[in-house]
Amino acid sequence: MKLILLVEDELELADTLVDGLETHGYRVHHTEDAEEALVQTAVHRYDAMIVDWMLPGMNGPDLIRKLRDKDYVAPALMLTVRDSIEDRVQGLESGADDYLTKPFSFEELLARIRALLRRPSEWSAIDELRIGSLHMDTATRKVAIKDAPVELRKKEFDLLRLLVERAPAVVSRTMIAERVWGSEYVSDNAIDVTISGLRHNMQDAQNGGDDDIRLETVRGVGYRLHAD
Ligand code: CA
Numbered sequence: 001m002k003l004i005l006l007v008e009d010e011l012e013l014a015d016t017l018v019d020g021l022e023t024h025g026y027r028v029h030h031t032e033d034a035e036e037a038l039v040q041t042a043v044h045r046y047d048a049m050i051v052d053w054m055l056p057g058m059n060g061p062d063l064i065r066k067l068r069d070k071d072y073v074a075p076a077l078m079l080t081v082r083d084s085i086e087d088r089v090q091g092l093e094s095g096a097d098d099y100l101t102k103p104f105s106f107e108e109l110l111a112r113i114r115a116l117l118r119r120p121s122e123w124s125a126i127d128e129l130r131i132g133s134l135h136m137d138t139a140t141r142k143v144a145i146k147d148a149p150v151e152l153r154k155k156e157f158d159l160l161r162l163l164v165e166r167a168p169a170v171v172s173r174t175m176i177a178e179r180v181w182g183s184e185y186v187s188d189n190a191i192d193v194t195i196s197g198l199r200h201n202m203q204d205a206q207n208g209g210d211d212d213i214r215l216e217t218v219r220g221v222g223y224r225l226h227a228d
Contacts, residue, residue, distance in 0.1 A: 002047040002117060006030045007037045007063065008079065009055050017050070020106045021113075034058035034066075041067060045127065045139045046074045048116050050109070053080035053091065061094035068095035071138050075116040077109070129164045132227025134202075134213045136164060145213055150205040155180055156198040163215065163225040172222040195223065 004021060008014040009032045018028045029044065031037045033056050037049075049067075053060040064076050078096040080087065091099050097119070098112050129136040133146045141157055143150040152160065158180045163171055177186040180194070199215045206212065214226045 001025065001027050003027045003029070003044065004113070005037060005040060005044070005046040005049045005051075005074075007032075007034060007049065007055065007060065008052045009033060010052070016106070017109065020110070024110060026113075032056070034060070034063035037063055038066065041072055041074075042140060048113055049074050049076040050113070051076055051078050051096070053078055053087075061091055061096070064096050065094045070141060073139075075119060077112050077116060079104075129161065131164050131167050131225060132212055134164070134225075134227065136161060145202065145205045148205045148207065150201055152201055153194075153197060155194045156201060159194055159198055160202075160225075163223065167225040167227070170218045170222045170224045176223070 002025075004026050006014060006017055006021075006028055008017065008030070011032070014030050014032075018030055021028045029040055029046075031040055035057060037051070041049075049064075051060040051063060055063070058066075060078055060080070064078070067074075067076075075097040076095065077098045077100060078091045078094075079100050079102060080091065081102045088099055097116055100109060100112055127137060127139040129138065134150075135144050136142075138161060143152055143157065143160065159176060162176065162179050173188075173191055174184060176191055177184050181190070195215065202213060202215065203211060210228075212228045216224050216226050218224060
């Protein structure tokens with residue numbers, strides 16, 4: 001059963017949408033604001049999201065931008081009373097996939113949601129990465145080695161993802177700078193700190209035993225992930 005997140009502060013509308021969607025066989029989680037949506041998306045992998053533009057606190061486009069920054073790629077339909085071209089562009093640039101102007105009919109919303117759910121997404125393809133006994137869920141950003149959770153900061157997670165995707169190849173510091181920081185102008189120190197943080201946290205998860213998964217330094221070339 002498809003699971004949908006609805007982020008809408010107008011409770012009457014939200015109730016109507018939840019009822020309608022459930023009648024059509026979807027499961028729906030409803031939150032009234034973006035902060036709660038961030039909490040829910042950290043735990044659940046939604047198949048689609050319906051996000052109101054105007055929300056108390058963080059608005060809909062900012063919420064979607066934040067989720068996209070974390071590689072949370074569930075397709076998003078944005079609801080809004082605005083209808084200028086400029087707003088539409090801004091909404092889509094935030095990472096929303098489609099756009100519906102209030103007021104709308106439930107049938108219209110249902111059609112848009114069905115279209116989003118049909119769309120081939122990179123979602124299922126990228127949400128799980130494995131190498132040896134290491135498992136990464138890029139949707140929830142959880143990492144485990146032999147089922148022991150690995151606690152990582154954001155940059156450490158992004159670095160690990162790059163290394164896993166490239167493994168067993170060596171990744172250069174330049175590539176790390178560009179992919180993890182989005183810029184080649186990153187201090188050597190920032191990269192060093194992130195590498196040693198990642199290495200340390202992976203060792204912690206392996207509890208001082210033989211490390212199945214190691215982050216190796218290839219002198220003068222870069223880094224690679226080694227899995228036994
Ligand atoms: Ca609203």
